[in-house]
């Protein structure tokens with residue numbers, strides 16, 4: 549009987565991508581099958597996140613639960629990967645002796661060997677950064693569904709003062725251009741229609757082509773847009789300073805690039821942006837956004853915000869709130885600053901009380917939710933194109949799909965052949981987390997025009 553693999557993933561989309569590649573890898577090397585029941589698994593993998601303190605705390609809780617499973621089944625193999633493994637592999641080894649394998653974001657391709665060693669009860673720790681060799685060792689991806697992530701680069705060299713990513717995932721390394729296109733082609737052959745290009749600092753991508761030329765993110769977008777079957781392209785996460793003219797132009801000339809952009813700003817106050825070492829001020833961000841809006845009118849914009857960075861005053865917070873209103877951000881991510889060991893900001897004096905930070909966060913989140921809901925309400929009456937992903941979990945008489953600006957639309961339809969296809973729906977109602985629509989036409993109709 550095939551061995552069973554259970555993977556729990558914390559954190560960002562890059563971790564989700566890495567987890568899916570771990571499944572591909574062990575599927576190929578050990579014929580393992582994924583299970584969503586940890587109790588029946590032969591191998592348990594935890595793909596960890598250390599971006600904020602709370603994310604990190606989850607690791608030892610989970611390992612504590614898995615210890616009981618290992619007591620019942622001594623042959624159970626337990627592995628810990630991701631950013632916590634990378635940052636404190638030795639501490640995990642000491643605190644959780646039942647863990648067999650500790651690997652980092654850039655050594656996950658060694659999992660088949662590690663599983664073999666674990667079978668002989670040889671514990672392994674490898675959290676090195678061996679120059680992107682990972683992608684040379686991964687098998688062809690296997691996907692279900694019509695959307696897929698593709699990682700195009702690893703790491704980040706920006707060293708924002710609050711952030712652990714450069715330490716846990718290493719400095720930026722770009723994948724070769726052609727290796728990315730091969731992966732996209734393999735996904736398109738399996739029916740993928742929407743490609744989501746990933747990197748911690750994705751628009752810093754500078755990869756080599758087979759001819760030895762340098763390609764940037766815009767080049768990848770144009771090449772991916774040429775692939776048969778691919779109709780939608782997204783990318784995250786980009787950095788304002790790396791937002792080149794070629795990328796702005798791609799929004800003007802490439803209709804397959806969605807009208808949505810996640811461009812983190814973190815704060816609207818110049819003093820805080822400078823203390824974070826973001827490399828730009830408030831006006832620079834506004835100017836970039838204005839140029840992007842000019843290239844793609846109506847584009848939906850989202851951001852990440854950090855509230856309560858050391859030294860943030862009420863005036864600084866108001867600057868952030870004003871920026872939110874000025875840009876008109878859609879659904880975004882916001883977090884209270886979390887001190888991360890080893891980062892430059894961890895040495896800064898932080899005298900803002902926790903309850904003040906929490907209060908600011910909730911004011912900001914309410915404003916963003918209101919803006920996002922207003923955007924949803926304004927969509928009522930519009931015809932929106934969605935990529936149909938499956939049945940609505942709440943109502944099997946409804947199908948659902950996502951708009952370009954990342955909203956789920958539920959609509960009544962009975963033809964399962966619509967799944968994986970594009971459809972036009974007229975929006976009839978807006979709720980805080982979804983929209984309701986009615987089918988107008990779809991790819992199943994012969995006169996449906998894709999772009």
Ligand code: SAH
Pocket residue numbers: 560599600710711712713747748749784785786812814852853854883884885886887888
């Ligand atoms: N480029 C990355 C961004 C890093 S992590 C990406 O692909 O998403 C995502 C977000 O986490 C950041 O944009 C930032 O808003 C938040 N974050 C990072 N470090 C943090 C910290 N120490 N405390 C609170 N939030 C943090």
Ligand code: F3S
Pocket residue numbers: 704705706707708711712713714748749787
């Ligand atoms: Fe982190 Fe800044 Fe890079 S937020 S991932 S160091 S761009």
